[in-house]
Amino acid sequence: MRVLLTGGSGFIGSHIALLLLEKGYDVLIIDSFVNSSPNAIKAIKNYLDDKNLNYNLKTINCDIRDKQLLGKIFIDSAKEFNPIQTVIHLAGLKSVSESFINPLLYWDVNVCGTENLLATMNENECYSIVFSSSATIYGLTDSIPITEDHKISPINPYGKTKVAIENMFYDLYRSNISSWKICSLRYFNPAGAHPSGFIGEDPVGIPNNLFPYITQVASGRRKFVNVFGDDWETNDGSGVRDYIHIMDLSEGHIRALDFLCSNKSCLEFVNLGSGKGYSVFQIISQFEQSTGSQIPFSIQSRRDGDLAKSYADISKAKNLLGWAPKRSLEQICLDGWKWQRKNPNGYT
Numbered sequence: 001m002r003v004l005l006t007g008g009s010g011f012i013g014s015h016i017a018l019l020l021l022e023k024g025y026d027v028l029i030i031d032s033f034v035n036s037s038p039n040a041i042k043a044i045k046n047y048l049d050d051k052n053l054n055y056n057l058k059t060i061n062c063d064i065r066d067k068q069l070l071g072k073i074f075i076d077s078a079k080e081f082n083p084i085q086t087v088i089h090l091a092g093l094k095s096v097s098e099s100f101i102n103p104l105l106y107w108d109v110n111v112c113g114t115e116n117l118l119a120t121m122n123e124n125e126c127y128s129i130v131f132s133s134s135a136t137i138y139g140l141t142d143s144i145p146i147t148e149d150h151k152i153s154p155i156n157p158y159g160k161t162k163v164a165i166e167n168m169f170y171d172l173y174r175s176n177i178s179s180w181k182i183c184s185l186r187y188f189n190p191a192g193a194h195p196s197g198f199i200g201e202d203p204v205g206i207p208n209n210l211f212p213y214i215t216q217v218a219s220g221r222r223k224f225v226n227v228f229g230d231d232w233e234t235n236d237g238s239g240v241r242d243y244i245h246i247m248d249l250s251e252g253h254i255r256a257l258d259f260l261c262s263n264k265s266c267l268e269f270v271n272l273g274s275g276k277g278y279s280v281f282q283i284i285s286q287f288e289q290s291t292g293s294q295i296p297f298s299i300q301s302r303r304d305g306d307l308a309k310s311y312a313d314i315s316k317a318k319n320l321l322g323w324a325p326k327r328s329l330e331q332i333c334l335d336g337w338k339w340q341r342k343n344p345n346g347y348t
């Protein structure tokens with residue numbers, strides 16, 4: 001079965017691509033490489049070649065705002081008698097802070113780009129999609145752990161684009177309820193790396209997220225971690241989040257794909273997290289304990305768009321998809337550090 005994986009050279013996309021290829025799926029990656037490196041694709045191939053695995057992987061440089069090229073990709077696939085049967089849609093911009101600075105870019109890429117993709121899927125009678133949504137849509141939490149029916153009130157433009165896309169899914173599903181199969185996965189905080197160290201997280205420029213910042217301090221690329229606030233309403237004053245191993249998250253996508261394949265039509269929204277919350281200080285100390293590194297830090301003021309506490313209720317993922325996280329926070333630290341140690345400058 002051919003899977004179109006948009007954003008397949010990014011941190012999450014590359015890990016999902018590797019898992020799909022190992023499981024024998026035919027994977028067609030499209031990526032604009034605006035926020036990722038083509039070397040991630042090479043690293044995937046190196047890993048699979050290293051294991052003497054056969055695989056079907058094609059990569060096309062494509063921005064999802066280019067509707068003409070999207071259409072050509074679907075048509076060419078059909079002409080090769082290898083039609084795209086399902087889509088895993090990850091392509092999009094994901095920096096909370098950047099979305100405040102350039103909101104229209106986020107609405108253009110994330111929302112208009114996704115609209116292009118869905119329209120092209122519709123035109124080519126491809127009605128099956130797994131989507132990369134985000135816990136950011138919940139905004140300020142009034143009940144913890146967060147269930148899928150928690151109030152949706154994003155507090156940043158990035159989160160608002162994800163809500164707009166989920167609303168698109170509601171309308172699209174209602175317009176053709178017998179055909180569409182949609183599973184929107186609401187990620188909490190993906191972290192870590194593939195245990196082989198071949199692929200991992202390599203943000204462009206200064207990392208926005210905590211984990212890659214910590215691994216870059218550990219590798220000497222950065223001097224210390226800025227802790228954005230130690231006066232939050234949490235046990236130790238630093239922000240609490242739900243960190244999920246990237247391999248657990250990737251396996252969740254395979255489960256979602258299987259779920260869509262076994263259903264005639266559906267529209268589901270599912271949290272993917274570890275179900276546990278850890279503070280920034282707990283993460284730093286776990287990382288130091290697991291890896292033996294020293295992670296100096298400096299307390300800074302709170303960051304725009306941040307909140308005190310967020311972690312998932314993952315019972316729906318367990319009941320609907322038969323999925324549960326298997327890896328610990330220690331494994332996240334060890335695997336993330338192995339990747340960074342082997343690739344001190346990422347994919348460059």
Ligand code: WQD
Pocket residue numbers: 094096133134135136187188189190208209210211213225226227228229238239240241280303306
């Ligand atoms: C985690 C904690 C920060 C960096 C965002 C998006 C979310 C998802 C993951 C896409 C917070 C603190 C961080 C640093 C710090 N992305 N922190 N120093 O903000 O929970 O989630 O990225 O889907 O949608 O909203 O992740 O890693 O940026 O922050 O103290 O240098 O670490 O305040 O408490 P976040 P994060």
